[in-house]
Amino acid sequence: MKRTIALISGTIIVFWAFVSFIDYLISKQVYYINGTIEKATLDDDGNIIIMEDDITDQATYLVYEYENATIGLIAVKDSDDRVLVVVNATNSCKQSPKAYFVQQDNKFICQKCSTSIKVDDLDKNLDTECYPISIKERINLNGKIIIGTNELKNLKDKFIDWKGPIDN
Numbered sequence: 001m002k003r004t005i006a007l008i009s010g011t012i013i014v015f016w017a018f019v020s021f022i023d024y025l026i027s028k029q030v031y032y033i034n035g036t037i038e039k040a041t042l043d044d045d046g047n048i049i050i051m052e053d054d055i056t057d058q059a060t061y062l063v064y065e066y067e068n069a070t071i072g073l074i075a076v077k078d079s080d081d082r083v084l085v086v087v088n089a090t091n092s093c094k095q096s097p098k099a100y101f102v103q104q105d106n107k108f109i110c111q112k113c114s115t116s117i118k119v120d121d122l123d124k125n126l127d128t129e130c131y132p133i134s135i136k137e138r139i140n141l142n143g144k145i146i147i148g149t150n151e152l153k154n155l156k157d158k159f160i161d162w163k164g165p166i167d168n
Helices: 001-026 149-156
Strands: 036-040 048-051 059-066 067-078 081-088 101-106 107-110 116-118 132-134 140-141 144-147
Touching: 048 059, 059 149, 067 101, 081 144
Parallel strands: 036 059
Antiparallel strands: 048 144, 059 067, 067 081, 081 132, 101 107, 107 116, 140 144
16 A cells, blocks of 8 residues: 555656656747847937838847836838837736747747747737737838837836846
8 A cells, every 4th residue: 555655656746747847848948039139229319219221031139228127129121121110028928027029930939928920910919919019109210210218118017027138
């Protein structure tokens, strides 16, 4: 009887360790950061300035610092050569440190839930699914994209524990 209990207990412990290891592997970031990571350039009014000619089909991850929070943005050209700029956080994955996207070929992968989004669909902003947050404070002017920061400042809480692309 003692031997059976010990065998069952040992089997449960091994199974639990195996499941924990698999969970660790699944939750671990598995994608390399492709593209560049840059500190956001600000104008005299505190707006983020992005030069359209500097953006390619490889993601540029922009980092904006506000009140000890690192707020991430993604800028990338889609297949129609439009520059898409989105907040690198999701509404559906809430405040998880891994609720950010990394480019893998022509898709972006959420590092929390593994949702895959084609580059051309990056700015669709479907609140019911895992999508990056669209930016409403945006002006295109003479080859520049001007991003207002008021909207980003209101998202600061999403970035308190954010572990997205901030350096190579």
